[in-house]
Structures are given as C-alpha cells and as structure tokens.
Amino acid sequence: VCMHCHAPFGILRRRHHCRKCGVLVCSACSPARQVVPEYDELSWERVCSLCADPGPGGSEGAGGGWEEEAKAAAAAVAAGDHSAKPLSAETMAGQPVPSSGPEHREYGTLRVRVLEAKGLLAADDNLITRKSSDPYCILRVTDGPSVRTRTISSTLDPRWDTLIHFRLKHADAMLHLEVWDEDLVSKDDPIGSLELPLASIPAYQLLRGWVPLRLPEAQPLPGEVAGPARGAGAVFLELSLQDLRAAQHYKSYVLPLPKLPPPLPAFDIDAVYGPIMHLIDLVVSQFISPVVSWILALLLWTDPKRTLLALVTWNAAAKWALPHWPTAWWLWAAYYIFSHRHAVKKELPAAAVSSSPGTASSSTDRVAEASAQVQSPWPKLLRQKTVPAALQVSAAAAPCAEDAEEHKSPGAEKQPEESQLGSAVQNLCFVLPSSVKLTCRGLQPTLRTAADSLQMVHDIFVYDHPASPAVIGVFLVLALLAELLRYDVYLRVLGSLVFFATSPLLKALTGS
Structure with missing residues (x-):
C-alpha cells in the first residue's frame, strides 16, 4: 500500500519510490519533481508530497505563491464572491489561512487535522471500481476562503492526515467540512458534511475524535438544528485553538465585526x-x-x-x-x-x-x-x-393554448414573446x-x-x-x-x- 494515503496498489495505481526519502508512494502522493543531488545532480526526480513541501519549518516550503493566492481568495470572499477555487492544503503547507476583514481583529488560530474517514458513501459504481469513491475534503471557517485536501482514489476509508490552520475573527464562527467524490468526466458528487461551532472549543486543549457526517439530502433548513444521519460515515478530527489573544477575543464578543455581504447571485x-x-x-x-x-x-x-x-x-x-x-x-x-x-x-x-358583452365573466x-x-x-x-x-408564465398558459387559438380572430397577428x-x-x-x-x-x-x-x-x-x-x-x-x-x-x-x-x-x- 501507499505509505502516505494507504491506498492499495494495483493495475491502475502503480507504485513509485521517492528519490529523497525512499518511501513507497503512489502517483497521487508524488506529483512533484525536484533535483536530488544525492541521486542525480542534473535530472529532475520524483519526490513525495512531504519532501516537496516540508512545511513552514522546512528549507524548501511551498514558495511565495501561496500568500498571494490566499489573500486573493480572502478578498474575493470579503467582496461576496464565494465561487473562487478552493486553496490547496498541500500548497499552503501548514501556513494559516487568512480570514476576510482587518488583520488586527484576529484573535486566534484554529488548528484542524483531518486524519481519516470511515464508512463513506459509495458514489462510483461501475465495472472498474465497484461501490467506491474518490473522496476529498473541503474545509472553511465562516467568512473565510475554502481549503481542499488531496484526493484519495478508490476507497471508502480514506486517510488524508492533512493539517490546516485558520485565522479567526468572529466569535460565532463555524467550521464547515464537506466530503466530495471527485469525478473526471462529470461534476463531483457530495458525500456528506458537518458543522462545528468554534465557540465551544476550549483554548489550548486538543479535542480529537470521530464526528459523524450528514447525508447530502439531510441538510438542515435555516434556523433548524439537524442531528447526524445514519449511514453517512464519520471523519476523525483533531481540533485546538492556539495563539489566543485575550483582548481581541473579548472584543469579538463585545464589538463583533459586521457580517459580510451575501454571495453574489448567479449571472443573469x-x-x-x-x-x-x-x-x-x-x-x-x-x-x-x-x-x-x-x-x-x-x-x-x-x-x-x-x-x-x-x-x-x-x-x-x-x-x-x-x-x-x-x-x-x-x-x-x-x-x-x-x-x-x-x-x-x-x-x-x-x-x-366598458367590458366586452360577449365574455362569460361576471360583473x-x-x-x-x-x-x-x-x-x-x-x-x-x-x-x-x-x-x-x-x-413559468408560458407553462401556466400552456393548457389554455388550444382555447386561445379557437377564439383568435383571423386577422390577428402573433405577437413575439418577451x-x-x-x-x-x-x-x-x-x-x-x-x-x-x-x-x-x-x-x-x-x-x-x-x-x-x-x-x-x-x-x-x-x-x-x-x-x-x-x-x-x-x-x-x-x-x-x-x-x-x-x-x-x-x-x-x-x-x-x-x-x-x-x-x-x-x-x-x-x-x-
């Protein structure tokens, strides 16, 4: 199996070696290419995702592009545009995801580790992959950009082991997590979702455990609190609130930031x-x-x-x-x-x-x-x-079309519809x-x-x-x-x- 995502190797999933650390990985967990002097000083070799992005404390990191991308996504959310592409958790490499709004109102950092999931729904059912899914997670905090994990192919028990940090500004913020099935041809299918209120998380304490998912068709209505649905699976999470600033945290309750504008309507x-x-x-x-x-x-x-x-x-x-x-x-x-x-x-x-005397309507x-x-x-x-x-108007008037044609005068012309x-x-x-x-x-x-x-x-x-x-x-x-x-x-x-x-x-x- 792959040492990172624990997916079994087969005909469609080939095994590869990282030329830097030597672990056995699949192609999805080793997309990067780097020059490894210990192996060959002139050619680009395959390396795993951990060696390519060692994180904020590493020497190579993810480059400086993540900061501009994260700020652009936060600015788009602040302007009411929630259709932006989610940030990649591998590109962020553990860096905190900024929230929309002024930076001086940030009161802490939410540390979320998405370890694994069990018992997910099977969204793919064909001759090649029988009752399986290609799950990935999308996480976001209220009024903030979304972050996507990598995709684990052909499994109902994926293991992501992805660490994401969110900067917090709102006291009543919620953690939204959605599990999707990736499809190459058609649109991605929703598998389940969950919401966690962050106000109940104690500071500097690690909370870890299984959180059940709701089915896609069991989403709660506005103002309704819905419990977890059976058969949707569960996700193992680790949550902790760090870098807490007491003054800013108190201000988030007393002087909360104004709500962001609603999402922009669809183009019409x-x-x-x-x-x-x-x-x-x-x-x-x-x-x-x-x-x-x-x-x-x-x-x-x-x-x-x-x-x-x-x-x-x-x-x-x-x-x-x-x-x-x-x-x-x-x-x-x-x-x-x-x-x-x-x-x-x-x-x-x-x-x-002055109404027409020939009509059958009453006075x-x-x-x-x-x-x-x-x-x-x-x-x-x-x-x-x-x-x-x-x-809607044309559909409501369709049953009366034949009657209208019968009472239509011979010299009347057909008016074009608006x-x-x-x-x-x-x-x-x-x-x-x-x-x-x-x-x-x-x-x-x-x-x-x-x-x-x-x-x-x-x-x-x-x-x-x-x-x-x-x-x-x-x-x-x-x-x-x-x-x-x-x-x-x-x-x-x-x-x-x-x-x-x-x-x-x-x-x-x-x-x-």
Missing part, C-alpha cells in the same frame, strides 16, 4: 437588462417626458387659457408668494397625490362598464379587473419578464469575459433595489401604494413647519430628521 443578463429598462421607463417616460410636454404646451400656447393662467400665476407668485415657496412645494406634492386618488375613483365605474370579475387596470396604470413587465418568470429577447441575449452572453460577468453579478442587486425603490416612489405619487395617505399627511406637516419656522431653522430640523432616520441609532432604539 435579464436581471441587469430588465431593471435598467425599467429605470429608463420610469425616469424618461413617466417623469421627464410628461414634464417636458407640459412645459412645451405652455410655451407654445397650445391652450391659450391655460397659458394665460400660468403667466398670471407666475407673476403673482414672484410678487407675493416667493418667501413661501417651501410651503407651496409640499402643498403641491400633496395635491398631486390626492388628485390621482380622485382620478382613480372617477375612472373605475367607466372602466367596469364582479369585470369590476375587479377594471380596478386592477386603473390602479396600476404603469406596466410592470420589465420587472417580471426575466427568463425564469417567462418560462422571453425570446432574454433567451437570445443569454445565449450570446456565454462568450463574455469572466470580469464582465462578475461586474454584472455585482450590479444585479443594486439595480434591482434601485428599480423597486423608484417604482415604489412612483406608486406612492400616483396613489397606488398603501403609504400614499401617510405621505400626504407628512407633506402637510412639512408645509405647516415651513410656515411656522424660520427658513434656516426649518432646514436644520429637516436635515437632522433625515440623518436621524438613516442612522444606526434609530435601529438601536427601536430594536429593529
């Missing part, structure tokens, strides 16, 4: 295109275009009576009402919202009566449909017509560079929030939101304060209220 070009087009529609079509049309109608004397009224109002306001312009602004905004409520009430009966359904159309005059298709939403645009763009976006995709993934939550926020403001001003009456009341109160207070005092009070409403102090007082 429609999630970028849809919100952008919705923002353009709200800003240009629903705001700028009506305002410009209204101003041009006054300047071009389209309605002479309205233009004369605007001219008289402008001069009268410039003469007598200029000191009261803050009050006039808030009153006009409140009147604008209230006028849309009046328009909705007036248009609702007419819309309900109650027609009134509800007309109410929905009047209260939501602005289409929201751009926010909903992503590729998954379009597929999902075709998203599908075509999605197919073209496979050739985009990874940097562009990463930028789009980072913009997706921001654009979604901006589009939803602007849509909410629009709905409030057209009286299509439950908060519209409250906003009218706030505008009236602000108009009253603008009349009672001096202009400088009014600005100071208004600015202080805005900053207080957005400060963490309000959340601390309300407990939200």
Whole structure:
C-alpha cells in the first residue's frame, strides 16, 4: 500500500519510490519533481508530497505563491464572491489561512487535522471500481476562503492526515467540512458534511475524535438544528485553538465585526437588462417626458387659457408668494397625490362598464379587473419578464393554448414573446469575459433595489401604494413647519430628521 494515503496498489495505481526519502508512494502522493543531488545532480526526480513541501519549518516550503493566492481568495470572499477555487492544503503547507476583514481583529488560530474517514458513501459504481469513491475534503471557517485536501482514489476509508490552520475573527464562527467524490468526466458528487461551532472549543486543549457526517439530502433548513444521519460515515478530527489573544477575543464578543455581504447571485443578463429598462421607463417616460410636454404646451400656447393662467400665476407668485415657496412645494406634492386618488375613483365605474358583452365573466370579475387596470396604470413587465418568470408564465398558459387559438380572430397577428429577447441575449452572453460577468453579478442587486425603490416612489405619487395617505399627511406637516419656522431653522430640523432616520441609532432604539 501507499505509505502516505494507504491506498492499495494495483493495475491502475502503480507504485513509485521517492528519490529523497525512499518511501513507497503512489502517483497521487508524488506529483512533484525536484533535483536530488544525492541521486542525480542534473535530472529532475520524483519526490513525495512531504519532501516537496516540508512545511513552514522546512528549507524548501511551498514558495511565495501561496500568500498571494490566499489573500486573493480572502478578498474575493470579503467582496461576496464565494465561487473562487478552493486553496490547496498541500500548497499552503501548514501556513494559516487568512480570514476576510482587518488583520488586527484576529484573535486566534484554529488548528484542524483531518486524519481519516470511515464508512463513506459509495458514489462510483461501475465495472472498474465497484461501490467506491474518490473522496476529498473541503474545509472553511465562516467568512473565510475554502481549503481542499488531496484526493484519495478508490476507497471508502480514506486517510488524508492533512493539517490546516485558520485565522479567526468572529466569535460565532463555524467550521464547515464537506466530503466530495471527485469525478473526471462529470461534476463531483457530495458525500456528506458537518458543522462545528468554534465557540465551544476550549483554548489550548486538543479535542480529537470521530464526528459523524450528514447525508447530502439531510441538510438542515435555516434556523433548524439537524442531528447526524445514519449511514453517512464519520471523519476523525483533531481540533485546538492556539495563539489566543485575550483582548481581541473579548472584543469579538463585545464589538463583533459586521457580517459580510451575501454571495453574489448567479449571472443573469435579464436581471441587469430588465431593471435598467425599467429605470429608463420610469425616469424618461413617466417623469421627464410628461414634464417636458407640459412645459412645451405652455410655451407654445397650445391652450391659450391655460397659458394665460400660468403667466398670471407666475407673476403673482414672484410678487407675493416667493418667501413661501417651501410651503407651496409640499402643498403641491400633496395635491398631486390626492388628485390621482380622485382620478382613480372617477375612472373605475367607466372602466367596469366598458367590458366586452360577449365574455362569460361576471360583473364582479369585470369590476375587479377594471380596478386592477386603473390602479396600476404603469406596466410592470420589465420587472417580471426575466427568463425564469417567462418560462413559468408560458407553462401556466400552456393548457389554455388550444382555447386561445379557437377564439383568435383571423386577422390577428402573433405577437413575439418577451422571453425570446432574454433567451437570445443569454445565449450570446456565454462568450463574455469572466470580469464582465462578475461586474454584472455585482450590479444585479443594486439595480434591482434601485428599480423597486423608484417604482415604489412612483406608486406612492400616483396613489397606488398603501403609504400614499401617510405621505400626504407628512407633506402637510412639512408645509405647516415651513410656515411656522424660520427658513434656516426649518432646514436644520429637516436635515437632522433625515440623518436621524438613516442612522444606526434609530435601529438601536427601536430594536429593529
């Protein structure tokens, strides 16, 4: 058997000798080549992984590339990108894995030794390897990069004997360990996983023992504590907390670091295109275009009576009402919202009566449909017509396709589906560079929030939101304060209220 991974030799696993220490190893445990002067001063010879990477105290080490790679992985996790390739435990060679965040908040080092596993699930079942697996482990600490052990081929009882060090910053950190089966052709298969809270580990004490694994389909739901599942196997671990700094450890409980941003969503070009087009529609079509049309109608004397009224109002306001312009602004905004409520009430009966007499729906359904159309005059298709939403809509409408074809008029043309645009763009976006995709993934939550926020403001001003009456009341109160207070005092009070409403102090007082 191999002296490192204890895998039996056979036809597919040849035996090799390390030219440095002379142990008998397999090809997976001897991937490096070095010049061994005692053997041959001119040729590169096979050496085992321990001789190639003697660790932090050795003379050769793993080179200086591990530090840059580890810092890049920690920076990617801090930016919310959890899709980075795991670090190699052999490349790290016992060096501590940095955590995301400032280095001065590190309070200790978690020493983890993954020795072996027993009774793992068989993920490979074919003619060559009957009921076996090629297991490897992926370990990570909360808000930190992942580290991968080497793969042990064709065994259900692997022995890794890998030592990994993690730097800790969060008091409520968890150790996550996943066991995977490596496949050369298809995607790797999960075998089991476990989670250990690090707050219960005593300092400078060695904890060692078997930890059972959970089955992949037995993962706990958010907020649920699930016990170990039978038949998933177990992993033998050695854990210890070292290099503990008492002051930083105490600060991690009293002043914990803020949580890292959630992982970036999967790349979806429609999630970028849809919100952008919705923002353009709200800003240009629903705001700028009506305002410009209204101003041009006054300047071009389209309605002479309205233009004369605007001219008289402008001069009268410039003469007598200029000191009261803050009050006039808030009153006009409140009147604008209230006028849309009046328009909705007036248009609702007419819309309900104008339905087609040939339909089989009841009058109650027609009134509800007309109410929905009047209260939501602005289409929201751009926010909903992503590729998954379009597929769901098309799947829900599939049973009614034959009825629609029967009632279709002869002269009607078939309208193209909006999902075709998203599908075509999605197919073209496979050739985009990874940097562009990463930028789009980072913009997706921001654009979604901006589009939803602007849509909410629009709905409030057209009286299509439950908060519209409250906003009218706030505008009236602000108009009253603008009349009672001096202009400088009014600005100071208004600015202080805005900053207080957005400060963490309000959340601390309300407990939200």
